[in-house]
Amino acid sequence: MLRVGVIGLGAMGKNHVRVYSELPDVELVGIADVDYRSTQSLAEKYHATPFSDYKDLLSQELDAVSIAVPTSLHREVAVETARAGVSMLVEKPIADTVEAAKEIIKAAKKNNVKLMVGHIERFNPVVPIIKKEIEGDEISLIEITRIGPFPPRVKDIGVVVDLATHDIDLIKYLTDSEFKKIHSLASRSLAQHEDAAILLFEMTNGALARVTADWLTPFKVREINIATKEKFIKASLIDQKVSEYSKYKEDGSYRVKELNIPFGEPLKFELQAFIDSIRNDTQPPISGEDGLGALEVATRCLSKDSAQAGVST
Numbered sequence: 357m358l359r360v361g362v363i364g365l366g367a368m369g370k371n372h373v374r375v376y377s378e379l380p381d382v383e384l385v386g387i388a389d390v391d392y393r394s395t396q397s398l399a400e401k402y403h404a405t406p407f408s409d410y411k412d413l414l415s416q417e418l419d420a421v422s423i424a425v426p427t428s429l430h431r432e433v434a435v436e437t438a439r440a441g442v443s444m445l446v447e448k449p450i451a452d453t454v455e456a457a458k459e460i461i462k463a464a465k466k467n468n469v470k471l472m473v474g475h476i477e478r479f480n481p482v483v484p485i486i487k488k489e490i491e492g493d494e495i496s497l498i499e500i501t502r503i504g505p506f507p508p509r510v511k512d513i514g515v516v517v518d519l520a521t522h523d524i525d526l527i528k529y530l531t532d533s534e535f536k537k538i539h540s541l542a543s544r545s546l547a548q549h550e551d552a553a554i555l556l557f558e559m560t561n562g563a564l565a566r567v568t569a570d571w572l573t574p575f576k577v578r579e580i581n582i583a584t585k586e587k588f589i590k591a592s593l594i595d596q597k598v599s600e601y602s603k604y605k606e607d608g609s610y611r612v613k614e615l616n617i618p619f620g621e622p623l624k625f626e627l628q629a630f631i632d633s634i635r636n637d638t639q640p641p642i643s644g645e646d647g648l649g650a651l652e653v654a655t656r657c658l659s660k661d662s663a664q665a666g667v668s669t
Contacts, residue, residue: 357383358419358631363410363433365389365398366509368447369424375624376422377402382631388413414440420470420634422627423447428512431456434471438463443470445630445640449521449654450647452513457651461644472630472640473647475525479625481617482591485598486582487530489615493584495531495563502569504576506546514549515569516542517654523567524555525642525650530582533559540657545572555657 360382362372369389376384388407389395399406407413410433414421420443423433430451437444444464450473451457464471477483500523510518528534537558542550552570559565578593588601596619602611633640 357381358634359383359385359417360631361385361404361413361416361418361421362387363389363413363421363423363437364425364429364447365391365395366424366426369422370398371623372422372424372627373398373402373404375621375627377404378624379628379631385416385418386413411436411440414442418442420444420630422474426509426512427452427517431459434460435463438467438469438471441467441469443634445472445474445627446644446647447474448476448525448647449473449513449517449651450644451651452517454648454652454655457644457648461648464644470630470634470640471644472633473642473644474626475522475642475647475650476622476626477522477526477593478529478642479622479629480593480596481620481622481625482580482593482596482598483526483529485615485617486580486589486591489587489589489598489600490530490582490584493586495561495582495584497581497583498527498530498563498565499581500526500565500567501577501579502567503573504571505574506551506571511548514542514544514553514658515551515571516540516553516555516657517651519571520553520555520567520569520657521650521654523569524653525646526580527557527559527565527567528649531559531561531563531565533561533563535653536560538653538656542658550658553657 360376362369384404386405388410392408395406423446425433434446502519535557539556542553544550555567557565580591582589591598596617598615600613604610629641
């Protein structure tokens with residue numbers, strides 16, 4: 357049995373608690389949040405010990421924790437977790453600044469603990485199917501739409517770091533390529549930070565990508581469109597559906613194929629992968645360096661001084 361805990365009990369943290377309680381050979385030892393009354397109630401439901409101070413939870417001889425506190429607190433909590441000798445999954449983004457992310461990675465290595473970053477979309481059943489379908493194809497364009505209502509929980513970062521890091525990570529994963537050129541536009545209407553953005557990328561292999569992200573839409577959309585020389589793929593990450601369109605023919609015809617997707621909960625796949633990496637002493641599938649890379653690109657998207665990006669905000 358691996359002994360685990362959860363630090364931070366917002367919407368995502370509560371889901372981590374639920375999923376850990378369902379995983380085989382995992383004991384949910386305790387949960388921690390500054391809102392102790394809410395923590396007590398949740399702990400009672402899942403038969404765990406509540407803590408108001410996460411450091412007290414870290415002293416419970418844990419094997420692993422999920423860190424789901426506000427992004428601006430990731431560095432403090434993750435570094436303390438590493439010093440306690442506990443492996444960790446840090447919800448994305450890895451940190452609010454590149455410097456903080458590097459400190460987290462350094463602390464994990466120094467204390468010889470596992471560090472995984474929670475880029476959950478990698479574990480959406482749609483993504484490996486898309487990856488397989490475009491294998492060997494020359495990708496021309498990837499378009500990702502990630503829009504929805506403003507989340508009151510997020511007060512310390514904007515839509516690029518909070519949402520678009522998902523898609524920055526996916527673009528690199530799907531293209532197997534690095535970011536060559538970056539252009540971005542962002543605006544602020546309702547929030548303290550940017551709440552709408554359009555990001556444009558050219559990858560080193562020639563693929564182009566565009567991300568549209570906002571907190572202004574009253575409903576959620578999570579869609580990926582991929583055009584290659586041979587096919588066009590349209591996918592919904594929420595509905596977990598993928599359609600493949602064959603190459604357009606001179607007579608105006610094309611073929612549509614609905615791909616078979618093994619439906620499942622991405623968070624459960626993610627946490628199981630994290631637990632397996634600890635149990636088998638293997639590298640977590642999404643490393644601290646992966647999280648740092650996504651954050652670095654997001655930061656460049658917001659930088660007016662980026663010599664290569666030509667960014668305007």
